[in-house]
Amino acid sequence: MNILKVNNLSFSYGEAKLIKDVSFTVERGELFGIIGPNGSGKSTLLKLLSNIIKKEGGEIFLLGKELNQYRRKELAKVLAVLPQSTEVNFDFSVKDIVEMGRHPYLRNWQGITQVDKRVIERALRLTNTIDLVDKSINSISGGExxxxxxARALVQEAELLLLDEPTSALDINYQIEIFELLVKLRKEGTTIVVVLHDLNLASQYCDRLLLLNQGKINTVGSPSxxxxxxxIKDVYGCDVKIDxxxxxxYLKLVSSK
Incomplete structure (x- = not known):
């Protein structure tokens, strides 16, 4: 059963057509990767799926319901988003930032409950950030x-998690740690869509991949x-070796020498 269905999706910025008649589905419990060169439309596509920007044409169905029919709080309970940028404009503590992810579940004037606290602690431990709770969000590194x-996205307990380059600011050990966590979440029932530029990470961990080129789908299928x-030659314009x-x-670059 698909959790996400996209039909003939299109989006333009000014006169530039950034997404062109894109159609695909994401199955429940799948780790689905979106790859492609810089400027191919990966982040734009994820913003459309997140309802951050509005589509020009086509349809996006989440759990069988058109995305634009969801109320904001209702959508936040089924869809969580980790953007590419890690900048935070306000100097909140890490604890405050993560607690914000529970907002869809709080009634007016209701504080954090014991249930919320358990969900938050689990997310902090899963992401190895529990030792950071009292620090300012702007005093820690980009990777942290x-x-x-x-962690803030995880405490929403959403069925679909959208991630834009989640390992771009992380060292290799944390990259592996994050993807092992994503695999664990997928096994527990979370569906994950992730934008990646690292093709080997995409190949190693994703169930299926969507290769995007100039706003159009080149291929959708298994990593192989x-x-x-x-x-790779057609979309990236380079020669590689594939093991x-x-x-x-596993992709290896071919030396020009």
């Missing part, structure tokens, strides 16, 4: 902020169907 904002010599000795392709 990325993990704190992921999408990460091929022809597709297919395991079940997941």
């Amino acid at each position: 902020r990325q993990r704190v904002l992921l 169907e999408v990460i091929t010599l022809d597709n 297919n000795s395991s079940s997941r392709p």
